[in-house]
Amino acid sequence: MRTRTIAALAGMITMLFCANGCTASTEKTETKAKYIFLFIGDGMGNSQVAVTEAYMSWKEGRLGGAQLSFTQFPVFGTATSYSANSNITDSSAAGTAIAAGVKTNNGYLGVDPEGNPVKSMSYDLKEDGYSIGIISSVPINHATPGSFYGHNKDRGGYYAITQEIPASGFEFFASAGILHYFGPDGNSESSADLLEQQGYDVCFGKADFEQSRQTNDKIVLCQEYNKDTEPVNYDSTGNKPEGEITLAEMVQYGIDFLGTEEPFFIMCEGGEIDWACHSNKTLPMINATIAFSDAVAVAYEFYKQHPDETLIVVTADHATGGVALGARSRYHSGFAELDKSWAENNNSNNLDPISNRELNEKALIGWTTGGHTGEPVPVYAVGVGSEKFSGRIDNTDIKGKILGE
Ligand SMILES: [Zn+2]
Structure with a gap:
């Protein structure tokens, strides 16, 4: 009786006892x-x-x-x-x-x-x-x-790591930008082209994102000022570029998307x-x-x-x-x-x-x-x-x- 009450209260564990008292199975459900x-x-x-x-x-x-x-x-x-x-x-x-x-x-x-x-x-x-x-x-x-x-x-190995983005199938990526945008050997094909060929829309800045989210189900969002370029390394002066998408906005975009x-x-x-x-x-x-x-x-x-x-x-x-x-x-x-x-x-x-x-x-x-x-x-x-x-x-x-x- 006590065992059944505890199990019912927990709502997660089913305990079955066989006739001779041994524990037959413990089943764990989603937690x-x-x-x-x-x-x-x-x-x-x-x-x-x-x-x-x-x-x-x-x-x-x-x-x-x-x-x-x-x-x-x-x-x-x-x-x-x-x-x-x-x-x-x-x-x-x-x-x-x-x-x-x-x-x-x-x-x-x-x-x-x-x-x-x-x-x-x-x-x-x-x-x-x-x-x-x-x-x-x-x-x-x-x-x-x-x-x-x-x-x-x-x-x-930034270029190789970037190529795992489409392989992941994950829906939403947002960040400052993409390192080795043009590949380690200065490839003419940019990382953005590569991602777009595999079903991702790479957007730069808020307006681009707002438009893209209407029609795309997989997005890589980057800061507008890093369009067509290597991302500017973090500015350790702490001075923020105009129109930067804040980290808080990225989280809100992620939830909405x-x-x-x-x-x-x-x-x-x-x-x-x-x-x-x-x-x-x-x-x-x-x-x-x-x-x-x-x-x-x-x-x-x-x-x-x-x-x-x-x-x-x-x-x-x-x-x-x-x-x-x-x-x-x-x-x-x-x-x-x-x-x-x-x-x-x-x-x-x-x-x-x-x-x-x-x-x-x-x-x-x-x-x-x-x-x-x-x-x-x-x-x-x-x-x-x-x-x-x-x-x-x-x-x-x-x-x-x-x-x-
Ligand atoms: Zn560090």
Whole structure:
């Protein structure tokens, strides 16, 4: 009686007992969410979050209290991020660990340390009838988005990785643009031509997208200013081009394009956080983290409409730059220096590296490296199955937890 009550309450497990008392079978039914969002703040460790929230609080004239969208989620955990061959992972090894649940070497993308392809959760979900959206603020064939559809022993094999976009069959891609737009040998055939020959419409900018979505069911959306060109590398000054599609808008476009009839999975990367941290640019890092938070907020609005069917997971692949809230043995922050320099430089940080370092010293923000750092990264979650993400996990655990295993 007790067993039957528990099973009925759980609604997920059928337990059958044979006459002699042995367990005959345990049947597990579907436990994953219908709508799944996975956000990856590239390079966004706990310190990036702490510096950003301290700055936001300072702007509001208080010490502490201001919060990014995702730090308000009810579930918080931490994920170890080491790769198969280093304490300090790169984005392709971490992206592969998160997407496929397999540790690999730095520089490897969607393959194990022996070079064998591994399966991203986006393919598992596609097989289960989910529509798939892959979104990034940096190019679509860069390491993190690439880990969700590509397989290559060299994360820099951009042209080959791009050719896996049509092979994936995924419905929606949105990003800054396409690296190696004209191929590694200067091929006359652009990546956009190649994608269009295989059933994808490559659109550039908002107006192009609005028109394309009326008639196309597979789209690669890029920023308008990267039309017919190699994507401009992330501008570490933090100055945004006119008419840029924000990461939040990309997430909204993804939701609208995929629709709610069928289940969907959206992976969204805030890639500019990492790129700002590589240059140790404090305010561009803060702005990129806030833009990422705004993108998560779009998913959270969706969650509020579909709370019993939606899961949102927000994490990072690794931290970058070793940023610290505090420097020079002082016990306060100099955010006013950051704002003053920003205003003087027309809303950009176009300082040379030495002047930038001096600015960080005045702002009492410490940076230890131009590369990545190896500490565990935060995990925030809300919605169906979110409780599985609390406590200490490894980045390879994320796939199974999202798939409801
Ligand atoms: Zn990086």
